[in-house]
Each structure stands twice: as C-alpha cells, then as structure tokens.
Amino acid sequence: MVRSRCAQRSTTAARNDLTEESTALERAHRNEWGRLLALLVARFRRLDLAEDALADAYERAARTWPLEGVPTNPAGWLLTTARNRVLDRLRSEAVLARSMPLLAVDSELTEAAQRVMADPGDELLDERLRLVLLCAHPRLSREAAAGLTLRLVLGVSTEDVARLFLQSTSTMAARLTRARKKLAGETFAVPAPGDLPDRVAVVADVAYLAFTAGYAPGSGPDVLRADLAGEAIRLVRVLRTLLPYDDRELAALQALMLLQHSRRDARVRDGDLVLLPDQDRSQWNHDEVHEAIDLLQPLVGDPPAPYLLQALIAAEHATAASAAATAWDRIVARYDELLALHDTPVVRLARAVALAEAEGPAAGLAALAGVALPGHRLPATRAELLARLGDHTRARASYDAAIALCANAAERAHLLRRRDALPPP
Template sequence: MDQLEEVVREEWGRLVALLLAQFRRLDLVEDALGDAVEAASRTWPGDGVPDRPAAWLLTAARRRVLDRLRTEDVARRKEPLMRIDAERHEEGARTMADGGNLVEDDVLRLVLMCAHPALAPEAASALSLRLVLGVPTPDIARLFLVPEPTMAARITRAKKRIVGAGIPFAVPDSSVLPERLDIVAQTAYLAFTAGYSPGTGPDLLRAEASGEAIRLVRVVLGLRPEEPSLVGLLALMLLQHSRRDARVSDGRLVLLADQDRTRWHHDEVAEANRLLARPCLAGPLSPLAASYVLQARIASEHATAPAAEDTRWDRVVRWYDLLLQVAPSPAARLARAVAVAEDSGTAAGLAALEGIEIADSHRPAAVRAELLARAGDVDAARAAYDQAVAACRNDVEREFLIGKRDAL
C-alpha cells in the first residue's frame, strides 16, 4: 500500500467530517476530496509526499469546494453566510444529551448523520460504508448480496436524500440516539467484514479497516456500556480479529485448521470471552443482539480449542442452528454446512449444502469443491473449483483456489 492510499484509508472519514462541518454541502465535499486525492496522485510522486499529507488533502479539497462555489456564482453572496452557519452548527454539535466524547469522534459523528430516519437502515449503512469508511462499492454490494449497479444507485439516492432533506451534520439528542445505535452497529459490523474478508482486490485482509470498525464500536460502547448488541458485536469482532496475523503467510491464504495458533492475539480472545460473560447478555435479546452473540459464541469455540482437531463441531452446529432461527441467511447456512461436514462427514455436509446460493459469491462453489474432493469425485470437484475461480474477485483467494484445483 503506498502512502497516499494509506492516508486515504485512515483519514477519509475525518476529512469528510471537517469539510462538512465547514461547508455543509455533501455533494461538493465528496467530489472535492476525490479531486484532491487525484491531484495528490499526480503531484506527490514528483514533488514528494508532504510532511502533513492529510492537511495537504484538506487544503486542496477546501480550494476545490470554493472553486465550485464560485463557479455556481454563489460564493460572493452566500459563502459568508455558509461559514457563519457552519460555525453555529459546530457550536451546537458540541452540546449533546449524553456525557462522553462522542462529539469528538468525527467518524462516529458522520455515521450518526447517515443514520438519520430519512434514510432506510440499509441505505444508511451503505452510505456510511462508502462515504465515511471508504469501502469500495463492489465490496459493499457483496456485503448486501446485491449487484454492483444496484448498490451504486442506492448510494447515489441516499446522498441525494441527505442533500435534498437538509439532514444536519449533528449529533442527535438522547431521545433518538438509542434507535440509531442499531444502524451504527450494523455499519460497523459490515465495515469490519469488508476489512476481514475483502470481496475484491489484492489483499486477503485489511487489518486497518477492521481495526477502525472495532475502534468505532468501542467508542459507542463507552456511551452505552450495557447495550447487548454492542457487547456481542465487540466480542465477535475481537475473536475474528485475533487471528489476523496467522491468516496470511508469505502472501498466501492459511486456512483456520492450518493456522499457527501461537500467532493469535490471545489477549483479545480473553477480552471477548469476558464480554460474552456479561450479565446484560443473559436476558432476552433483540434479534440483532442475539445474532451477534451467537456468531461470537461460534467464534469462541474455534478460538478456545487448543488445536483444530479439538474443535467441538457438534456445539458449532448447534450454535448455527440457533443462529438460523434468529437471523436466517445463505451465509449462515453455508457456514453450517461446513460445520456439519466436519462433525458428521462429507456426505452430510454435501446434503446440507444443497440449494445454497449467494449471488456473485465464490464461496458456495469453493465449499462444494472441497467436499467433492474429499468424497473422491475429482471431476466434479474440478468443475466446482472452476466455478469458484471464475466468481472470485479477491486475488489471494483466487490464487488459493487455483492451487487447490491444480493439486487434484
């Protein structure tokens, strides 16, 4: 990753927040920041990376916004009013119903803005992922299991809705904050998944993106420390994130069963298990909270097994059965089929796999190929691997699948 790409990934949300606080024109801000990044890609290689690259991008974007305002012939008459309005807005944003430092977190402030009731929850999460966290549109489409053009159109409509409805860049008061936290949690979960398992590109994982999602959940949990959905979500994220250093070796994918467990972050595993023991998870849970907790308990089964062969696959299957009652999804059915194969054999796994389809995903075909290979049906396994390779858009995973196919 070059330095510009790193700055964009780490600072995009904060830069958008600062520009919105000043100009309050979402339509101009995102375009201006994109233009600044494009200018940096042209000038930095020759002139050198500036000492403060994020500040360079912010200054360039500000100039671009002002240029656009002048082009619209409104800067001369309205820009002073806009600046006064932005100052008033920033002053108002410093006042919040709940104690804590929420207003100081620019990324969270933007996610809360996108969680406005004028937007449907899925649109709010998709917009936050693209605008605030910089997740590529193809990856967002895969997270929501829809075609890329559909997701691009959905994000565009959400942006227009924010601009047209005049949604303010402000922290909501305490009466609406709890209801927006579910959207924040879902956004963070999807952002984590986009980093943990990118659907496209050369990286098997983007640990910085997953880490930012975890940080976001920690900030919100600081405001609602007994919120079950946040407690369960943080536990799930920590358990999955704890394996990051063992998932790749020399640029190659390492499956869970083959990972060096001494490279796992066992302090994060321990923290996650303490979270799962919290009293707030003992009572009745919302479907969202229950889904996070159940996924975390599944992850804990893997994280606490001393070795792969010690995994209690029977318990994993039962956890998946509960998860499918609470939050049925093709992805959960696929994962359950893998667990069934480990617990009850290849034939049972193939039977559990029947009828599972995930649009634009290589994973059902990849699982089928592995199980067919175990069953000794080499021709069918090779055909399934061909299907998986054709559908896979992550470079590292595709190379892994090609290697498995060629080894048959």
C-alpha cells in the same frame, strides 16, 4: 572529531523531535479528527466546508509543527486553524454560501460549538455521535454510508477509502460527494431515545460491512485488508464510548470482530491464504482474544441475537486448544439458533461446514441441498466436501465452477491448488 560528534548529536536530536512531532500529529488525527469535524459542522452547518478546512489545518500542522514544535493544546490549535480557514472561505464565497443547503443544527448545539471555538482551551465537546449517526442516514446506501463514515468519522483519506473498497480515487471521491449532497438539509442531531437504537443498528451494520470488506475481500489481490478491518473495529469502539446507554449487541459485534481480526497474521503464509484448520495459533493476537472474551462473558445469558451468536461461534474457535479440539457440536447448535433468527443462505453454508466437521462430509453435503448463493464460496465448499468423500470427478467440476466465479486472486490461487492436488481422472 568533537564537532562531528556534536553535529551527529544535533542530527539525532532533530530526528527525535521530528518523530515526536509526527507521532503527535498522528495521535491528533486518530483521536481528534471526528470530534473536531463534528464541532465545525455544528458551528458552520456545511459538511464540505468543515471537512476541507480541517484537512487544511492538519496539512498546515504537518508543515509547521516540525519547525515550531507541538503546541500545548494540539486539538485547540487545529480547531482554531480550521475555524479561521472556514471564515476565510465564507468571506470569499459569500454569495455562494447563501445558496448552499445547510444542515439543520439545534441552536443550543451551535452556541456550544461557538463557545468552544472562541476558547479552544476549554474542554472539547464530543459531538462525534451526531456525526456517526448522520453518516448512517437511511437515505444513503450501506456502501456509501460505510465510505462516508470512514472518511468523516475516522479521517481515512479519500485515496485510502478508494483503495480499501477497490475503487479509483476519482470514482470514490465522486461517490462521497454524492453522499454528502444527499445529507444536505438533514438534521445534525442525536435521534430521540426511541429512535436511537434503530440508527445505531444501521451504524453496526455499516461497521460490519466495512470489516467484512477487509477480513474477506470479495475481489482484488489481497487475502485480507487488515487496515480496513482495523478501522471498522475502531469505529465500533468510538461508538460504544459515545452512546448514552450500554448497547450489548454492539459489544457482541466488537467481540466478534476482535476474534476474527485476531487471526490476521496466521491467515497469510508467503502471500497465500491459510484456512483456519491449518493456521499456526501461536500467531493469533491473544490480547485481542482475551479482550473479546471479557466483552462476551457478561453477555452469555442474554437472549439470542445475531452478532452475539456469531461471536460465541468465533469464541469456540478462539478458545479451542487446537483445530481438532474444536467443539463442533456446540458450533452447530449456535448456528441452529442463528437460523431461527435469520434463515439466510450464508448462515446455512456456514452451518453445513460445521456439520461436516461434527458428523462428516456426507452430512455437510446433505445440509447444502437447496442452498442458493451467488459467488464462488458455495461451489468451493461443495468441492471440498466431495473431495473428502473421494468423489474426485464431481469435486473437480465444483472447483472449476468456483474458480470461474472467484474474483479474489488469493482465494482463486488457493482453489487452483486444491483442484490440482486431486488425483488425476
């Protein structure tokens, strides 16, 4: 009995140690991947080589840390292991390496990276900003930039990036490879102060593109892909900590994403889509709501800007006691400001929905006149407003049009339920 209890305690201790080591590795991956990759890129000037070596280092850590324990300096251990792997590869690929196009890296940055690698116990330089801006290079499409940013800056695996963007792993791997090749020979540096805001704006657009792909998937079976939305928020957090200035529109973007993401648990019930008016607000993540409101408070008096106005609209929903208590008139006014900046069909569609809530479905339908937007959301909105007016024949026709265009299984099922709930013709 005593030996049995001792064995049980030993097994429990081993499991606890394994949990601690797994947690340490996960933390190192989450917090250090982008920084370590940036240092390797600065030193060796090859994205492909640096990325492969760092992945090998994490794989080796997963094998050895459970046996040898977590090192005192996990990031230093990973950096040293990855550096040695790069050097091994360079020795075996000496001829090929001389013909590979290299990133242009400032000599001072290279020297700094060499110093850190020579003594990984030193404080690690944070060069992720260069990596973030490189991934958002204008030579890349927004989709390629989004995928490459998730892969290189946040360390999301190629398999997971493929899944998040509804691609096969082989297709996504090929796309990421093409994106890396397009960056060969580019400058691994922070742009001049005058050029930096434009590049940061590209990063912001990429982050919001990735967030939207998670928050409202255009295709596939999911109501939402919360993991992708969460990674996009993490990217904005990282960027804001790295910028040498306070980007207030980026703060507004973070608030917008937090407010929308806070509703994720309430947007799904038994696998089905739940629209905002029907959501259980007790399921919203109120810590994220409070964080977003704290970000917005210093920005309220700022000049109108796209992310700020969208965040203020989302805040109206988040702070209303109930759907019925929502200040739709203020939301319509915010959309009017947004239209003055960016008159797009998407904004007009959203404004029409808000106007229908403020003044009735007839006003919403009138606001949709002349709006042209591909996809299912325009006919779906028109169908809902027609149904509220009692025009069930036209509502059914609009639902049919939306269903035919909808590639997201969850939204399509929702539209089918709404159409089938109409009174028979």
